[in-house]
Amino acid sequence: MAKGDVAKTGDVEMWNREEEEEAEEVAKGDVAETGDIEPSRMDERLERMNQAAQEGNIDAFYNLIWEDVNLLEYIDGLPFVDTPLHIAASAGHISFAMEMMRLKPSFARKPNPDGFSPIHLALQNEEINMVHRLLQVN
Structure with missing residues (x-):
């Protein structure tokens, strides 16, 4: 189906919106030609995500996910x-961390550049309640 084509499904017309939205993003300069x-x-999104995590701001976190549903997958793909x-x-x-664990449990095992997991960092910073919660979930 070409951009802007209409598919008839019963009485409902469905636009090929994905292709139109992708074209709009390319036109705005948000997306490179590779998609x-x-x-x-x-x-910029990663910096905003890090700030939301530092502040424990779950609303800001979900706003970022709404902007880019693949953001956590992208982060998970980084070594x-x-x-x-x-x-x-x-x-x-703790609330932010538990929400993150619910959405992306693989982050609990992922090492940071220093080789530490989230539970190691919580221990280093004497965040004992966080350690207990991470152990309960993992």
């Missing part, structure tokens, strides 16, 4: 990175 988010745009779970565990933001 990937431009590095500068991704860097040796401080994930939002690492940051929240270090800061003692």
